Amino acid sequence: MGATGFQPGRILLLAALTALALIGFASGDPGILSGANLYSMAVFAVEIGIIAFGQTLVICGGDGGIDLSVGAIAALSQVLMGMALQAGIPWPASVLIAAAGGTVMGAVNGVLVTCFRIEPIITTLATMFVFDGLALVLTGGINIDLTTMPQTFLDLGQGSVFSLPFQLLCIYLPVFVILIALQHRTLFGRSLYLVGTNTLSARLTGIRVDRLRAWTYVIAGLLSGLAGAIGAARLGTASPTASEQANLISIAIVVLGGSSIFGGDGSVVGTAVATVLIGVVNYGLSYNDFNPIYQAGVMGIILIVAVLIENLASGRNWSAVPFLSLAKGKSSG
Amino acid sequence: MSLKAGARPDKLAKPPASAHGWVRAAARFAKGREGVLLITLCLLVIVISIGSHGAFWAPVNLNNLMVSAAVTAIPAIGMTLVILTGGIDVSIGSMLGLVAAIGGKFFEAGWSIPAVAPLFCLIGAAFGLVNAAIIIGGRVPPVVATLGTLSIFRMCVFLVLGASWITMIPPELTVIFISDRLWFLPVASVMALVLMAVFAFFLRSFRLGRHIYAIGNNEEAARLAGVPVARIKLYAYTLLGMFTGIAALLTLGQSPLVQTSTGTGFELAVIAAVVLGGTELSGGRGTILGTLLGTLIVGLVNDGVVLMHIQPFWGGVLLGGIILLSIGVNQRWPGRGGEATE
Numbered sequence: 001m002g003a004t005g006f007q008p009g010r011i012l013l014l015a016a017l018t019a020l021a022l023i024g025f026a027s028g029d030p031g032i033l034s035g036a037n038l039y040s041m042a043v044f045a046v047e048i049g050i051i052a053f054g055q056t057l058v059i060c061g062g063d064g065g066i067d068l069s070v071g072a073i074a075a076l077s078q079v080l081m082g083m084a085l086q087a088g089i090p091w092p093a094s095v096l097i098a099a100a101g102g103t104v105m106g107a108v109n110g111v112l113v114t115c116f117r118i119e120p121i122i123t124t125l126a127t128m129f130v131f132d133g134l135a136l137v138l139t140g141g142i143n144i145d146l147t148t149m150p151q152t153f154l155d156l157g158q159g160s161v162f163s164l165p166f167q168l169l170c171i172y173l174p175v176f177v178i179l180i181a182l183q184h185r186t187l188f189g190r191s192l193y194l195v196g197t198n199t200l201s202a203r204l205t206g207i208r209v210d211r212l213r214a215w216t217y218v219i220a221g222l223l224s225g226l227a228g229a230i231g232a233a234r235l236g237t238a239s240p241t242a243s244e245q246a247n248l249i250s251i252a253i254v255v256l257g258g259s260s261i262f263g264g265d266g267s268v269v270g271t272a273v274a275t276v277l278i279g280v281v282n283y284g285l286s287y288n289d290f291n292p293i294y295q296a297g298v299m300g301i302i303l304i305v306a307v308l309i310e311n312l313a314s315g316r317n318w319s320a321v322p323f324l325s326l327a328k329g330k331s332s333g
Numbered sequence: 334m335s336l337k338a339g340a341r342p343d344k345l346a347k348p349p350a351s352a353h354g355w356v357r358a359a360a361r362f363a364k365g366r367e368g369v370l371l372i373t374l375c376l377l378v379i380v381i382s383i384g385s386h387g388a389f390w391a392p393v394n395l396n397n398l399m400v401s402a403a404v405t406a407i408p409a410i411g412m413t414l415v416i417l418t419g420g421i422d423v424s425i426g427s428m429l430g431l432v433a434a435i436g437g438k439f440f441e442a443g444w445s446i447p448a449v450a451p452l453f454c455l456i457g458a459a460f461g462l463v464n465a466a467i468i469i470g471g472r473v474p475p476v477v478a479t480l481g482t483l484s485i486f487r488m489c490v491f492l493v494l495g496a497s498w499i500t501m502i503p504p505e506l507t508v509i510f511i512s513d514r515l516w517f518l519p520v521a522s523v524m525a526l527v528l529m530a531v532f533a534f535f536l537r538s539f540r541l542g543r544h545i546y547a548i549g550n551n552e553e554a555a556r557l558a559g560v561p562v563a564r565i566k567l568y569a570y571t572l573l574g575m576f577t578g579i580a581a582l583l584t585l586g587q588s589p590l591v592q593t594s595t596g597t598g599f600e601l602a603v604i605a606a607v608v609l610g611g612t613e614l615s616g617g618r619g620t621i622l623g624t625l626l627g628t629l630i631v632g633l634v635n636d637g638v639v640l641m642h643i644q645p646f647w648g649g650v651l652l653g654g655i656i657l658l659s660i661g662v663n664q665r666w667p668g669r670g671g672e673a674t675e
Contacts, residue, residue, distance in 0.1 A: 064614070066476065116661040119614045121421070121476070125601065129653030136646035248480055261474045293593070297488025300481035307473045 006184065006267050010258035014273040018280055025284035032287050043157075043165045043234065045279030046172045047074075049272065050227040051246050052253040053179050054106075054220030056271045058120070059254050060183075061213045062196030062263020067220050068124040069109060071246030072131035074228030075239065077102045079135045081229055082144035082238025091153035098229040099222055105131060106221015110214030128247070135240035147236035157234025167230050175223065179268045188212065196264030245296060252303040253278050278302075366611035370626040373659060377633045385640035394640065396519060400511055402632035403525035404583045405602050406625065410532050411461075411573030412607045413624045415475075417536075418548045418566050419616030422464060424479040425577045425603060427486035429596035432457045432581040434490050437499035437591040446503055453578040460486065461574015465567045483600070491593055502589035510586040521583050528576075533621035541565065549616025606631045609656055630655065 025032045051070045058067045081098035085091060105127070112123040146154070159166035183189035195202040195209050203209050224246075232238040257274035259266025278299065285295045362368045381389045388394060408425055415422050435456055439449045460482075467478040510521045518526070536542035547555040548562050556562045580599075585591070610627030612619025634655060638648040 112657060112661065116657075118657065118660050119608075121614060122608050122656065122660065125604065126653035126656040129601070129605075129649035129656075133646050133649030133651075133653065137644060137650065140644075141646060248484060251477070251480060255477055261477055291491060293484075293491050294488050296484035300484035300488070304467055304471075304473060304478060304481040304485075307477055308467075308471045311472050 007258045007270055010270055011273050014256065014270070014277050018273075018277045021277065021280045021284060025280070025287065028288060032284060037283070037287065039160075039165065041279050041283040042168050044283055045275055046165065046167045047227040047231050047234075047243070048246060048249050048253065048278070049172060049275035050175060050223050050230070051220075051243070052250040052257075052271050052275055053175060053268050054216075054223035055250040055254045056257070056259055056266060056268050057179075057183070057192065057216040058220050059251075059259050059261060060192050060196050060263055060266060061216045063120075063199055063213070065113075065120050065196070065213065065216065065263055066124065066251065066261075067109065067217065068121065068247045069105070069128040069131055070220060070224045070250055071243035072128040072135070073102050073105045073221050073224040074231065074243040074246060075241065076105065076131040076135040076138075076228075077225035078228035078232040078238045078242060079138050079144065079240050081232060082146055083138065085146060085149055085153070085238075086144060091150055095153075095156065095229050098232075099225045102225015102228065103218055103222040106218040106224070107214070109221065110217035113217060114210035114214045132240070139238075139240045141240060143240075144238040145236070146232060146238055149236075154233050154236060157230045157232070158236075167234075171226065171230065175226075176268065176272055183268055188215070192216065193264055196260075196262075198264075248296065249278065249299060252299050255303060256306050367620070367623050367626060369659065369662065370610065370623060370630065373655070374626060374630055374633065377630060377637065381633065381637040381640060384637070388640055389636075394636065396511075398632055398636050399522040400519050400583070400587060401635070402628050403519070403521040404580050404587065405599075405606055405631060406525040406628040407528060407583070408573060408576045408580045408599075408603050409606045409610075409624050409628050410528055410621060411569070411576040412603050413610070413612050413619055413621060414532070414536075414545060414569040415573050416549075416607055416612050416614060417545050417616055417619055418569050419552065419614075420468065420475040420566065420569070421604070421614065422461075422475065422479045422570065422573055423600050423604065424464060424482040424486055425573065426596045426599035426601070427483050427490065428457065428460045428574065428577050429581045429584065429599050430490045430591075430594070431460065431486045431493070432578045433585055433591045433595050434493040434499065436578075436581060437502065437585070438493065440503060441499055441501045446506055446509065450582060453582040454575045455578070457578020457581065458571050458575040461571040461577070462567075464574065465570035468570065469563050469566050487597075490595070494591065494593055499591035500589065502585050502591070504589065506582070506586045507589065510583055521586070524579075529621050529625055536621060541568075545569070546617050549618070551617075602631055605652060605656055609659055 022033070031037065051074065055067055055070060058065045077098040080101045081094045084094040084097045089097070109120075109123055109127055112118050112127070113120050118126075155166055157167060161169045183192070191202065191207045191212055194205065195207060195212055199209055227246075228242065231242055235242075253274045254266065254271055255261055256277065257266060257270030257272070259270065281298060281302065282295050285298060286292065290298075378389070408429075412422065412425070432453055436449055436453045439452060464479055464482055467473050467482070468475050471478070473481075510524075511519055513520050515523045536545065544555065544560045544565055547558070547560055548565060552562055581596070584595070606627040607619070607624050608614065608627070609630055610619065610623030610625070612623060631652065634652050635648055637643075638645060638651065
């Protein structure tokens with residue numbers, strides 16, 4: 001485990017599940033397999049997919065690494081971008097502001113986790129409050145309308161290239177390729193696996209553990225900011241409450257994709273395949289008029305069942321011992 | 334007492350006899366986690382008193398503050414136990430909503446308060462057991478499992494409520510828990526204080542309580558020493574579920590309405606209070622006294638934002654800032670040397 005992070009078996013399983021989900025939805029209504037629907041599926045999946053990439057790196061870093069603030073970063077970044085656009089700043093600079101803003105917010109997380117040694121889950125829980133709150137304060141809780149902005153900007157989330165969504169072809173895939181290279185072909189990526197697997201031996205090997213971990217938060221922030229910018233362009237509005245569910249869904253995707261929540265295992269490739277599955281399930285449910293809350297619920301079920309199955313497959317057997325011992329009234333670990 | 338690794342040893346020592354000793358003890362307390370919190374609390378009270386031009390001390394406000402702190406404090410006890418064992422439960426917000434929805438259905442069906450109140454505890458405990466089954470039985474990491482049940486419970490709230498709200502909550506509920514007083518405190522606050530005292534004593538002086546610290550410090554070692562690890566964790570999650578059920582009942586007393594969003598974000602307030610109180614997420618360190626102070630601080634911040642006519646959106650920013658500042662200061666400059674991990 002953790003030697004390469006690359007898990008062909010997991011990827012095949014996810015692909016099979018995705019096919020199964022598609023067949024299931026199609027048997028309910030074959031219309032879902034139309035080109036237009038598959039196109040929208042891709043559009044919706046791109047943003048959360050980008051956020052999940054960052055989450056993959058943070059979780060891979062181990063030692064409780066997790067980023068609950070990704071949704072808040074996306075929201076605050078897109079609000080910053082919206083305000084910049086309204087102030088008349090040209091759109092490329094505004095998108096840069098979103099990306100830079102996300103990077104800075106990620107850096108705040110990284111510094112708090114590594115320099116101040118606050119647990120990642122607490123740090124990012126608190127910064128989630130802070131970033132979400134700042135987004136609301138800056139906008140007064142009102143969405144910023146961006147529909148009057150130049151079409152070139154809106155194309156960031158609405159355009160298409162070779163009849164594929166612009167953001168899929170020109171943002172998601174390049175980011176994906178870069179991250180594959182980063183995780184599997186660079187010193188940074190390989191060291192990160194060691195850091196996640198065994199912090200102490202990584203430190204003794206001479207790896208700057210803290211610096212490495214801090215960078216994962218920075219990257220997660222940058223990617224969340226980018227996702228926020230795409231989302232705002234897609235909807236033509238910058239909303240302080242956008243991506244509220246992003247932390248849950250991104251963690252679900254990462255865990256589904258084969259990353260160990262304890263770090264040191266998993267790959268962005270698995271994350272990408274899991275994104276497709278989640279994208280299909282999400283779209284299929286809303287296509288069949290399910291309430292978004294049910295989508296989240298189904299997501300929760302998938303998440304838990306996936307880990308349960310993985311536990312069985314990897315020999316971490318389920319245990320009925322505590323419950324049996326309760327019934328017998330005897331003590332046993 | 335063999336297993337006292339969890340608490341700081343000097344807290345277990347007898348208070349020093351001389352006056353000089355008392356000063357030293359006070360100084361040591363002020364440097365420790367609870368001391369920092371107490372100072373933060375006092376500062377907050379002063380700031381809010383000045384900022385609200387004394388409106389803070391109005392009996393109505395104090396009453397509201399104590400009740401809302403109690404609603405957070407009761408599940409916070411359970412959360413402290415869960416976190417002490419090295420786990421976490423982020424699902425209790427949805428759990429609270431679900432218990433309130435199911436319990437509300439019983440109220441709608443015309444059941445009386447004495448009949449339904451125990452049901453709230455039982456239903457809550459059942460959901461806690463569901464979490465425990467997934468975490469301990471299924472060996473799913475607590476964060477993952479409860480993130481999952483967070484959205485599953487919320488889905489169930491929608492399934493139970495449909496499109497309608499439950500408004501037929503008996504008004505006596507408010508009278509019993511909120512307006513009635515024991516001595517000068519609302520009944521809800523007395524319940525919270527009694528439970529806190531009981532569990533503080535339990536954690537400090539009972540074998541089971543010491544086992545909880547032992548599990549959090551080193552689960553494998555505890556297991557090898559014969560501590561029934563799985564069973565104790567099971568108790569902790571179930572107890573948290575039960576306390577969440579009580580909180581659901583009190584919430585209905587505060588505002589007699591169940592809607593699909595009831596309890597959203599509640600888990601954040603509770604976890605924030607516990608963590609602010611100095612309980613470490615890696616387990617094995619933390620006290621109920623800290624949790625009480627953490628709960629009060631969270632309550633004060635929310636109350637102060639309203640009283641001082643600050644835009645409500647600042648509430649989250651302030652709360653997040655206080656959590657980071659308080660824990661960051663404590664981690665960067667620990668009061669007693671050599672306690673920082675690694």
